[in-house]
Amino acid sequence: MTSKNAPELRQFWHRDQIDAELSRELIDCWVEVSNAGGAVGFPFPPVTADEVGPAAERLFAGLHPDRSRLVLAMVDGVLAGWLNVRRDPHPLVAHWGTLHHVQSHPAFRGRGVGSALMDHARQIARADMALEQLHLAARSGMGLEHFYGGMGFEEIGRRPGVLRLAPGDDRDEILMVLTPL
Template identity: 55%
Template sequence: MTAQQPLDFAQITRPRELTAELREQLVDCWVQVINAGGAVIPRGLPMPPVSTGQADPALGLLVGELDPRRARMLIATAGGRLAGWLILRRDPHPLVAHCGAVNHVMTHPDFRGRGIGTALMHRVRDLARQEMGLEQLHIAVRAGLGLEEFYGRLGWREIGRWPGGLRVAPGDDRDEILMYLALPAA
């Protein structure tokens, strides 16, 4: 972030809140992150390279699940441009309704190295606790990208891993690392 481009945050909590312009920026960000090797490939998308035509329906599925009680999209913008985004979900089942899952954390490649990811993760922590009443967050990350160190610096703890659970390419299996963050009451 620069002094000329302060970071702004917004939430999308219902499908109708997503503008066509923001949808285009979200798809562009997702495609660029996936094609740069980012670990944000959802079900239904092929392995990279992917196109906007392939990513747009996947975004539509994510957006279709948005609901203020169960799933929210947190976006960060700088200078009117999308800088990064993520999804925060809660399962409504009473056994796990106090837990949330963070998915699809990404920073647009044009904004890398400016603290966008850190800012998003601090903001989602506040959103989860203060607005959704969550007591803990979970995230699953791909080994080999330094993500466990990134999240570890932000207070997340590794609680397990699935060895070789992610096949990035033939002969390139990576562990899926499960991480946890407690959200104490203020």
Template identity: 50%
Template sequence: MIEAMPSAEPTAGPTLEVTAVDAVDPELRRRLLACWTDVTNAGGAVGFVPPVTPDDVAPVLDALLERVQQGRERLVVLRVDGELAGWAVLSLSLSPLRRHWATVLRVQVHPLRQGQGLGRVLLSGVHDVARAQGLEMLHLTVRSGYGLERFYAGLGYREFGRMPGAIRVAPGDDREEVHLFVRL
């Protein structure tokens, strides 16, 4: 868990907390669903193309939460003053040859919280959770055309490949999938 140190001054900044979550109650599920829907509809590249409704996202979220319950994935949430502000997933390998690394998925900060440096806070927390789990390296992919490579490079990620046309966001609009990794 990462927490900002509380200050005695009334003008102190918000309390930031990044934690791995093993059990998701109905309220947290509702907030995860709302965040994912809002991020997608704001143009975020998190597995869907806008517009989406909660009904579109819910089956994918529920499948993800099932994998979390099975221990195949780790859900990492970012809270600001106790409220969900963003989240990401560590997808763990079932292969004994790949248990030293994981894939980071669905990195998102709610649109109302973007531009405050919280993406960096969330990813730093994801790295801490990964290290605590004994992981040595993380992999993630981004959709080209968003400039996300620069954000991740600032966190130590390096590009190692691109798959042309891997993501079709609309007929005639194919994007590269950019592969990045970081050693922890």
């Protein structure tokens, strides 16, 4: 990827930072990724903006500088991907965070958007949120464990067959961690 087309990475930590246009772009991206088979919270495509919109609003409402950050990748002014970094405020687990909804728009795949998002999320987790480790769950059968493994995440367990996508299509949930940040 040339520097001209490198993603511009932005983070948001309050609902008021998300305007109607950005909200629409994020929802549209989520719909496109879901309908392309992405494991991002809606396992049974096709989905519509009417279905994804309420989930996006819940995500926006939960944004908070200490507990939840939204990270966006823009390429030439277009939303190319996004993810959510969260921490549980309970003192026993407040030192680690979880990545949710990691996605790159199908039109931008293979251009380093996912890697740029993951690198930036790691920096935010460490420097801005004072986290010590990041966790994520990935669906087996998608090759995601290889992508995340290349980013330094290690598999720490599996929940065998916990995800039933269709009769006869049960998938493992792969639990991964990145530590230290």
